[in-house]
Amino acid sequence: MACSPESIVELRRKGEAKMLTEMLRNRVSTTAAVLAAFDELDPLSSDSLVGCWSGFVIATGHPMDGLLNAVGWYGKMFKSVDEAYPLIIRSPGASTLFSIDPSPLPLAGCAKLSPADLVSRFSTISPLALSTTVSHGRLRMVEYRGKVTGTLIYDQQPILDHFVMVDSNTVLGIMDFKEFRQPGAFVLQRDDDSAVSIDRGGWSQLAAQQLG
Numbered sequence: 001m002a003c004s005p006e007s008i009v010e011l012r013r014k015g016e017a018k019m020l021t022e023m024l025r026n027r028v029s030t031t032a033a034v035l036a037a038f039d040e041l042d043p044l045s046s047d048s049l050v051g052c053w054s055g056f057v058i059a060t061g062h063p064m065d066g067l068l069n070a071v072g073w074y075g076k077m078f079k080s081v082d083e084a085y086p087l088i089i090r091s092p093g094a095s096t097l098f099s100i101d102p103s104p105l106p107l108a109g110c111a112k113l114s115p116a117d118l119v120s121r122f123s124t125i126s127p128l129a130l131s132t133t134v135s136h137g138r139l140r141m142v143e144y145r146g147k148v149t150g151t152l153i154y155d156q157q158p159i160l161d162h163f164v165m166v167d168s169n170t171v172l173g174i175m176d177f178k179e180f181r182q183p184g185a186f187v188l189q190r191d192d193d194s195a196v197s198i199d200r201g202g203w204s205q206l207a208a209q210q211l212g
Helices: 005-026 031-040 113-122 206-212
Strands: 051-057 073-080 083-090 097-098 138-144 147-154 158-165 169-177 185-191
Touching: 005 031, 031 169, 073 185, 083 147, 138 158
Parallel strands: none
Antiparallel strands: 051 073, 051 185, 073 083, 083 097, 083 138, 138 147, 147 158, 158 169, 169 185
């Protein structure tokens, strides 16, 4: 017996929900599956992203999959829609978080490198040497794949991070980097209760020390 159109839609939704759950649990997927999830999830406003977020990469075979972990990436912070800190890094020993300036990173030509060579290139860079108290991005509403949603625009790198809502405390990010035809994928989870956070009084003490 053939399924009704409504049943087909419901089965498809259940399949997509299962795929998304597995993606978040295993932190591994395909570019096609990640983009399918992006297309199905709801857009969000730039204002809703303000806060502190921890993150992890969804490995899709993108050449930059291992790079963020190699440099000790923690996540992102948005003090306001006009003050974005795209790369928050863990200090050696993971005792402190700090923001780094993405603009000096040697990303030009990285599409021609193997993942191992790319990590090797960055292994010579000291994140502490790039620490900064200056914002290096902003949040705006940008259209991507036919959907207008909150997006991080880097100040000095040709990168846009487009976000959609998984739930009230979790977002899926798609890295649209001019160097690569293939987008990267990552997940951010709200972490306003961590050592670096926004509270009623503004930045926490550590955030104030790191971001001014």
